[in-house]
Amino acid sequence: MREVEVMQIHISTHDKVPIYLQVVNQIRYLVAAGRLAAGDELPPIRVLAEQLVVNPNTIARAYRELEQAGIVEKRRTAGTYVTEQGSPLARRERLKILTERIDQLLAEALQMDVKLEDIIKLVNQRSTALNASRLKDSTDA
């Protein structure tokens, strides 16, 4: 457990995604990637607002959304903490991120006229290739 002093979040106003959603998405990603761990304390709203140079209400809204999604929780000390990711809610969250990615993939495949069975075949192939290279890396090390 630690206090996260600087979160690696980057805001772009050229992005069409609203700023609060950029914050939500990036924290979701940091948690799913294990770069934020259960029990880590997020920076206070005004600290993150000053760091990112965005309105504090925007950060407050992002934290609220993350809390509703079960990714963070408020504690009595008024801090905001990353929740235990083994919980069913957290698992649901991870699946939600993957679902969004898969939806994008399917939409692109449809446009390129690639059939579902070919996609599944490709996913299996990639998984085998990835496992093989991982195995190689670990024996090399």
Added chain:
Amino acid sequence: MPEPFLSLATSIIEIHRLIRQFDDKVALNDLTLTVPRGGVFGLIGGNGAGKTTLIRHILGMLKARTGSVRVFGLDPITDPVGVLGRIGYLSEDRDLPNWMRVHQLMRYTAAFYPNWDSHYAQELRDAFDLDPKAKVKTLSRGQRARAGLLIALAHRPDLLVLDEPSSGLDPVVRRDILGAIIRTIADEGRTVFFSSHLLDEVERVADRVAIIHEGKILLTASMDDIKESHRRMTLRFERAMSQPPSLIGTLACEGAGVEWTYICSGETVQLRRAAESIGATIVDDAAMTLDEIFVSRIQSSVAMPL
């Protein structure tokens, strides 16, 4: 006519049907605007849209000839002490007395404000790296802006008014100014009203926005609502069209043949339903940046006067 008491509690600035004419040029054209208490309000508009003229009315530097201006529920002309004592102001040209030194400027300004916080003033002077012995005249453009910001902030005003605070400044000083805006409203209940034509900074720090064009407010809403209620949709029709079929909420439309791109405002669900009702397939549907929204609003106001 006095405003109802209830509105005084929830809004800081109330401007009602304000008209201002300079010779034969209309600067403010029957303008009405309410700025709620708390948060950051961004006034966006091009050069000559009326931003500075509006701000000068808020500060009591211009008297409303037609219409009314109320700040904290008071008339800035008849009660300048009650209004200006609670406002911190930084003008676009940052006019400061050139012959003073920084420490004299601070002492001089402190005398005007009973709430002057000299500890906070020192803190800001250190943070901004301002030399107390330096003459205002010799300050660089960025240091001048910081000095102006210091005297606008150090009496912890209820309302901070900034006219084009970043114009002509480098990114480091701009960041200082935006940081000061954020710290100011992190203090409970304070309000920032700033004008800008730099839409990326408005998008970052403002929670409410008004678009001013030719002395009129074209649109005022929360930043979230503005971003969520504008979409660019590309529609595909079964047969080629010489003119795009009209769609509810359309601000602009471009295209040819079977594909037309509409820029429209409204609820996403309703827009999609409207598109389907004219027999179109939505082939692309995207959100827009504040920049794109601003441009399409200005252009559509020229094309179809309200």
